[in-house]
Amino acid sequence: MEKSMTKFNFNALDLEEQVKYxxxxxxxxxxIIEICSEVSISYNTIRDRFKRNNYVYNKLSRQYExxxxxxxxxxxxxxxxxxxIVTKVFNQNNTTSQTNTDKLxxxxxxxxKVINRxxxxxxxxxxxxxxxxDTSNYxxxxxxxxxISEGIxxxxxx
Numbered sequence: 001m002e003k004s005m006t007k008f009n010f011n012a013l014d015l016e017e018q019v020k021y022x023x024x025x026x027x028x029x030x031x032i033i034e035i036c037s038e039v040s041i042s043y044n045t046i047r048d049r050f051k052r053n054n055y056v057y058n059k060l061s062r063q064y065e066x067x068x069x070x071x072x073x074x075x076x077x078x079x080x081x082x083x084x085i086v087t088k089v090f091n092q093n094n095t096t097s098q099t100n101t102d103k104l105x106x107x108x109x110x111x112x113k114v115i116n117r118x119x120x121x122x123x124x125x126x127x128x129x130x131x132x133x134d135t136s137n138y139x140x141x142x143x144x145x146x147x148i149s150e151g152i153x154x155x156x157x158x
Contacts (some may be wrong), residue, residue: 007040015053022046023063032057114141 010018025035036043050056054067121129133140 005039010039010041015049015055019050019055019064026062026064 005021010021013021022032022035025038026032030038032046033043036046047057050064055064056067057063058065129140129144133143136143
């Protein structure tokens with residue numbers, strides 16, 4: 001390959017040759033941005049072009065590599081790992097002590113269709129409600145449904 005590459009000549013190369021050119025320059029100690037500048041091509045263009053064709057920059061080897069060469073994807077392993085993470089997070093949240101909110105929701109089984117409804121609410125009440133919900137493992141609509149249900153029971157007897 002020639003020492004100085006023009007944008008026209010570079011774009012005329014097939015993708016594998018473009019990657020090979022970049023990798024040779026990277027081996028010689030050039031930085032990606034320097035190579036882009038030499039070729040008069042945007043870094044974003046190179047990054048997107050290579051990525052679109054499954055080439056990514058490996059920081060450890062300082063080379064562009066085909067994705068399958070770097071990250072052999074094992075779907076089953078990924079799924080098992082995600083399940084373990086979700087289980088661990090769920091167990092951590094449940095064992096750190098069940099909050100009052102969780103006890104409140106567990107006491108009454110909420111079921112039925114969830115419906116969207118818009119309410120006006122005072123900002124200080126909303127802030128308190130949001131803080132309260134942040135300590136729970138339940139959705140805001142579960143908690144709000146329980147609060148409304150309890151309020152109706154409490155105040156309908158007055």
